[in-house]
Structures are given as structure tokens and as C-alpha cells.
Amino acid sequence: MAQDTATPETVSECEVMASIDGDASGERLIIAELCREEAYLAMSTEATVDVDDWR
Secondary structure: OOOOOOOHHHHHHOOEEEEEEEEOOEEEEEEEEOOOOOOEEEEEOOOOOOHHHHO
16 A cells, blocks of 8 residues: 655644544544545554543
């Protein structure tokens, strides 16, 4: 798969969004760049700690 090369111009104009998505296999944290196709990562929330508990 070809990779896009980020430039300072494209990075400064790109928005990033995070959300929690649930399905039959559990919840996942998804972080995505909205300006590029397939520029995201997803990870299970099973091992995460609630922010209030973390403090």
C-alpha cells in the first residue's frame, strides 16, 4: 500500500478526532485524521483506566 507523505502545510490543516466505538467484540478507542483516507488507529479499551481513577 502506498503511504502519503505529510507536509507541514497538510498537517496544520488536518483535524484529528477521537471516539469510543462499541460492537459485539467490545469497545474500541479510534483516533483518526479527517483529511486522509485510512489514516486512523483503533485499540481495545479493555486495559484502559478511567481518567478520574488515573488521577
